[in-house]
Amino acid sequence: MTLPPALAARLVRIDDAADIRIADYRDIRDRDLVARGGFIAEGTVVLDHLLRSGRFRPTSLFLLKSRVAGLAGRLALVPDDVPIFVAEGPVMDRAAGFAIHRGVLAHAVDRTAGRIEGDLAKFGGEADGLSEFLARSRRAGGPLVVAIGLANHDNVGALFRNAAAFGASGLVLDGASCHPLYRKAIRVSVGTALTLPFHHGADVEAIWRGLEHSGHRPLALSPRGETDLAAVKPGDGLALCLGSEGTGLPEELLARAETVRIPMAPGIDSLNVATTAAIVLSRLYSAA
Amino acid sequence: MTLPPALAARLVRIDDAADIRIADYRDIRDRDLVARGGFIAEGTVVLDHLLRSGRFRPTSLFLLKSRVAGLAGRLALVPDDVPIFVAEGPVMDRAAGFAIHRGVLAHAVDRTAGRIEGDLAKFGGEADGLSEFLARSRRAGGPLVVAIGLANHDNVGALFRNAAAFGASGLVLDGASCHPLYRKAIRVSVGTALTLPFHHGADVEAIWRGLEHSGHRPLALSPRGETDLAAVKPGDGLALCLGSEGTGLPEELLARAETVRIPMAPGIDSLNVATTAAIVLSRLYSAA
Structure with a gap:
């Protein structure tokens, strides 16, 4: 050739x-x-x-x-x-x-940050711009995905892939979550980490205040959630909040959100976090 | 101490x-x-x-x-x-x-095989005992999961984990799929590869004939499936058939099964195979 x-x-x-x-x-x-x-x-x-x-x-x-x-x-x-x-x-x-x-x-x-040397927290304007990001996500429609403390690169990559598959408007990852632009996260995301809008680096409290301000409706996934997934009403501005498998979401957050559980077989109390997101987002996508 | x-x-x-x-x-x-x-x-x-x-x-x-x-x-x-x-x-x-x-x-x-030296195909009586396994799975209730050509250890492990989470009766893996007892598959399965019944090693044609004989109702997952997941009728004896991400299920199998698709955002045509299983099994579990 x-x-x-x-x-x-x-x-x-x-x-x-x-x-x-x-x-x-x-x-x-x-x-x-x-x-x-x-x-x-x-x-x-x-x-x-x-x-x-x-x-x-x-x-x-x-x-x-x-x-x-x-x-x-x-x-x-x-x-x-x-x-x-x-x-x-x-x-x-x-x-x-x-x-x-x-x-x-x-x-x-x-492009938005140019080449920033040695400051992960500011790469892509992560620590700043949260309220603007949330306002844009709220206007875009489609659920927002919020990840707290997801330190595993595979999980973050898979979360992007699943969010993209079911029409999420974007992802917010707190500073304790791994950065979506790590090589392995990009690879597992099948490239969607580069096209699905995200914000990385804010702390939980700032994210929470931001969601209230932007008028999102936070759904917190937890094995002890009050509402069965099948009973969740779809609608605009949903923010699906996920914690890591081990520690889950912070109690303060669970106390203030609508908590949702996925019915599972007796004796099983956890799923992979990206799988959890896929189940919920798929359900919301079909119901919308 | x-x-x-x-x-x-x-x-x-x-x-x-x-x-x-x-x-x-x-x-x-x-x-x-x-x-x-x-x-x-x-x-x-x-x-x-x-x-x-x-x-x-x-x-x-x-x-x-x-x-x-x-x-x-x-x-x-x-x-x-x-x-x-x-x-x-x-x-x-x-x-x-x-x-x-x-x-x-x-x-x-x-226990069923004792220590067999150097013969992977017969470990656990895999190549034999398929019809007995299928008959038992049919009586046990809960959907059966059938994996064809899943060579990735993580995917096989995750498939077990998700199958266990949503009450599957067991898994059948063809000989082209990786063995569930590989260290990494067991680890990713969070141990469920040791408690959820499985059969490994038969070929596709034998599995297909076996499913017909045992009276299972095969659902074949495919991006081009005819039935929307939300329209699938739950019921006894479902056999959820999954192929690998790259090659999918063999055409002969798709031609003979009830084909099912998961609605996804425009431009997206695939999900991880274990994630696909989780979405379908979760839906069936809630609908049962």
Whole structure:
């Protein structure tokens, strides 16, 4: 397969894993990438989400040479000023620090924040902008998902995937939850972490006050919830609040919200948090 | 904390990671343990399921010394002829080949099969006994879950967890699906792989004929399913059939079953397979 000449002309060949031009891809297994002011998107599905995203923009792509021809259509969508680095497998794996089977990487940043050095809490304006985010979510329709203390990357990624599947307006994650732009969270989200609006980093109390102010109706999921899921009335402005499997939601929050339980077989009292969200959101989506 | 004398007397102290008595715990990250005729249960919750199980029995326990006192109650339930090995962290980690944070391991075998060497397909009588298994599941009530081609350990484990949460009678997994007794599958199942009845190893055609013979009503989940989940009539003998995310269910099977779809937001056409099961089973459980 011959490459379109315009594409062939912009490819930048990399022969050395230590090349300074691919420094953004160095040791990306490392979890502190977000704190360095950017993030890595892996695989074609995630790349598609990145290219569609309004909030994030790629700063470069890094591809396995053998994948380029098959990606020609997509690569035409990559803005001209974004370099496309190309390498053979061993160079790519050595740079990344582990085997990149998919052969498709992109480094991206948040347009709204630019490149912020070493301040995770402010990346993407997380700690600020909560009320604006909530007001926008309230207008957008569709339930909002609120995650408190979700430290597991897989769970956060799966939560995005399920929220996107059932038309959620966005996600609010408190500062104790893992950042949605960690590599693994993005991957498990199947790219939806890049297209579903989110706010990360506020504390529980601020989130709670924000929900009251924006006129959301908080539903708190708990095995001891008062209302059976089947009896929950759908409607505008629902905010589905979820805690971690181990500790659940804070008591103060449960005391002030409409608490909901999912009926389960005797002796079982918990589900994975992203699975819980899927069950509830699916039910609300079908009832709407 | 002082140990009950009867417990203290049966503890077997291990000081050497190469000790032949703990050979069953050597390099347990290795995925071929099941083929060696046994499996490893990790953590207290899984241990509880193992001790409750009718099908499986522990052949030994291997505990971190510091965990013994806290486990005294549980250990009283361990049959007298099952040795309880105890070691310090470094010995345990060196034997297992990685860091055992939970400090609680058990090696177990299938009572129905005894110790079978090197024949995964027959472990637990998997390839045989399908019709008997299906007939029993049909009598037990609750939906049966049928997994085709689920090669991912996390997905199989999560499928068990969700099936148990919503009263499924059991699981049938074809030979292309991963074995539920792999360490990671057991862990993700939160132990339910040891208490929920399952049959592993038959081929798709045999499963299909078996379901017809046992009088199950197969529901095949597919993004292109004809019936909306909300319109599925609950009832006895449902068999919820799930394929892998990538390839889905075989066309022949879809052509012969009642096909069901979960309504999703525009542009989204897939969910994680265990999440799909949870949504459907939760709905059936509430409707029953």
